[in-house]
Amino acid sequence: MNRYTWILGAFAALVVLLAVGLSRDPRDIPSPLVGKPAPAFRLMQLAEPDKTFGPEDLRGQPWLLNVWSTWCVSCRYEHPVLVEFAKKAPVPLIGLNYKELRGDGEVDMSKIAADQEQQLALQRAGDWLRAHGNPYRLTVMDIDGRVGIDYGVYGVPETYVIDKDGIIRMKHTGPITPEVLSQKILPLLAELSR
């Protein structure tokens, strides 16, 4: 009897271990950037391409950086949540359009001339926001995805919460659901705005 309880206990422990391991999302990789300064960049703005934006422009207030693209299917799922969020907008929401053309598997980049890419990307991203609503205070264009690499982007959409000192306080990979917004992002923003 004693021996069997021991074996049963070991088996139960194994089941718990596997259950915990399997219920975690393998795509949710902890970002080493949390707690570190948001990597600097200067990128062209979507609405006014002759202007640029960088993280230091928002020093002194917390803000959100949302990485999106028109070819990203999960972004469409997330978009209404962001539009709703922007109506109350406790903090600025900045869009980072990630590889608008190069990231789209449907686009044959060899058919697009280098000097055309920027214009086409602006057109596509702009059209999409006009059609679906624009939750962003402004969107910057990361045409070649280099800024995405600096932010460790590996699956759009991704969202970064950046505090008033320019430190990344949280990273969310995957679409923002109303639950993630109300349970994680809004409480953190309330704390950061204090």
Add this chain to the structure above:
Amino acid sequence: MIARVLVFALCLLTTAAHASPANEAALAADPVAEKRLQALSKELRCLVCQNETIADSNADLAADLRREIRGMIHDGKTDAEIVDFMVARYGDFVLYRPPVKGITLLLWGGPAALLLLGLIALFAYLRRRAGRVGDVERPLSTEEAGRLEALLKETDSK
């Protein structure tokens, strides 16, 4: 004949040049750099298709990262600097051989600890078993010897 061979060789050359974009071709011409890229990207995990290395993966991000690594090799960065660049952005997860430290201790030490635990359990079990076998082999007590005698007599008389 020679002219034909030359034309053929020229065709080969031009297709080779078309096969990869300009900057890839430039570095591919440098076999040492290309070897370093190969070695480095075999140690790095692609984050999109997590069980492939950056060398093997066809994912867009892997191609971008190969481009970044090429650029860094071109800029004269050391392998350690390139690996640090990757870890700073994607964390230890990007390494196929994560460093030994507090949080990875279970990962590195786990199998050895389990083996040790198994060996301890095995030895404990064998010891107990040997003890029981030894019990059986001890000489009979006088009382048991008497009972044995009686039983043997009983069977003999039948």
